[in-house]
Amino acid sequence: MRRGLGLTEAAREFVRHPSPWMIAATFGIALVARIAVGDWQRTDALVPVLILAAFPLVEWIIHVTVLHWRPRHLGPLTLDSELARKHRAHHVDPRDTPLIFIPPKSLAITIAALLAIALLAFPRLGLGLTFLLTVGTLGLLYEWTHYLIHTDYKPKHALYRAVWRNHRHHHYKNEHYWFTVTTSGTADRLLGTAPDPTTTPTSPTARNLHASE
Incomplete structure (x- = not known):
């Protein structure tokens, strides 16, 4: 993508990929069903609060344990999910647009x-x-957010700039740190994976996960 990408142009590319539509369809169906069911109670306000509070940690855990899964061998079988394989390919070429998105098959299962x-x-x-x-x-x-970070859209606000910088460090500085994507490193700071980038060595395997260093 060219330099100076605008949000409108970015959005046009975003909607060309299946995962946003799959998630949006799930959201739309759930919204219609939720309105039809009714039965609103106080706990309906509590659920989003709890999920939002847990999301940075959940995002970190998924990134570390699922996306950065190291293939394991059990006899003739290789234990290696599509999500992990696609994520390794994403690290090889972080600008390959289709690899930025959640794979449709894995998303359908999710x-x-x-x-x-x-x-x-x-x-x-x-x-x-x-x-x-x-x-x-x-x-x-x-x-x-993940898609936009990997485009040429330049951060214009402090909050997004922090999110952008955090994930860029993960891809281009050291893949062993900075695992959160949509937050500015809340879970990383909590779990010790948000070091000072100026004193953190550049990893030789950031583009080739699990390769011998």
């Missing part, structure tokens, strides 16, 4: 799992749909 949680893990249907709406909102935010 949506099915979240739907099952919404329907089965909550004491009432309305609360489960509130959960699904909140997660759908965060999913769209994640996809848009």
Whole structure:
């Protein structure tokens, strides 16, 4: 993409990829169902608050344990998910636009799992749909933020600049640190993966995860 990319142009590219549409469809269906079910209670306000509070930590855990999964061998079997494989390819070329997005197959499985949680893990249907709406909102935010960071759109505000810088350090400085994407490193600071970039060595394997150093 050319330098000086604007948000409108970025959005046109964003909607050409399947994952935003898949997440948006899930959100839309959940919204219609939530309105139809009604039964609004105080706990419907509590669920989004708890999810928002936990999201930076969840994002960190997924990045570390799922996306940075090191392939393991169990006899003739290789344990290696599509998400991990695609993420390694994303590190090889962080500007390859299709690799920025959640793979559709893995996303479909994730949506099915979240739907099952919404329907089965909550004491009432309305609360489960509130959960699904909140997660759908965060999913769209994640996809848009992650995509935008890897374009030529330049940060114009301090909050996004901090998020942009944090994730850029992960890809171009050292892949062992700075695991949060949509926040400016809240979980990284809590878990000790937000070192001073000026004193952190540049990793030779940031573009080739799990290679011998």
